Amino acid sequence: MNAKVTKKWSVYLLSCADETLYCGITNDLGKRLRQHNGEIQGGAKYTASRRPCQLVYQEAVATRSCASQREYQIKKMSRLAKQRLIDTTIS
Template identity: 70%
Template sequence: MVDKSWVVYLLKCADNSLYCGVTNDLVRRLRQHNGEIKGGAKYTQARRPCELVYQEVCEDKSSAMQREYALKRLSRLAKQKLFL
């Protein structure tokens, strides 16, 4: 079994909103968010298509979830500075 890295990511949705999440399979998760395969968050289902604008590889699931929490607490402007 291949060990996959944990990634924190930001998506820009069709309504220009931002969505933050964590996964260990970014390609699969993006396909889920965009409705190509089953799954994905309710939030993104109504705001498709979603575009990946930022990703950050983390050491493990715990550190990825801590980073996600920190990113979610940032203002929209601070989040945009990560990818603009």
């Protein structure tokens, strides 16, 4: 019996050292954070010069397609709207 391994996808926001926000998707958030912070190889060029980066928002989604769509929605938001999204998950 072949069991299909299902990886959960996440949409996330990072707060960078220069106070900008970075949005991305991944199916391994811990590894991706280490990549963004230069602990292991990989990560985005954007975050390479803005370290350290701190996770401030995470949203679980079912598929990569859903993650990409949600990432697109979040990237189109204003900074204020992104901050509200972050604040509603904290409180």
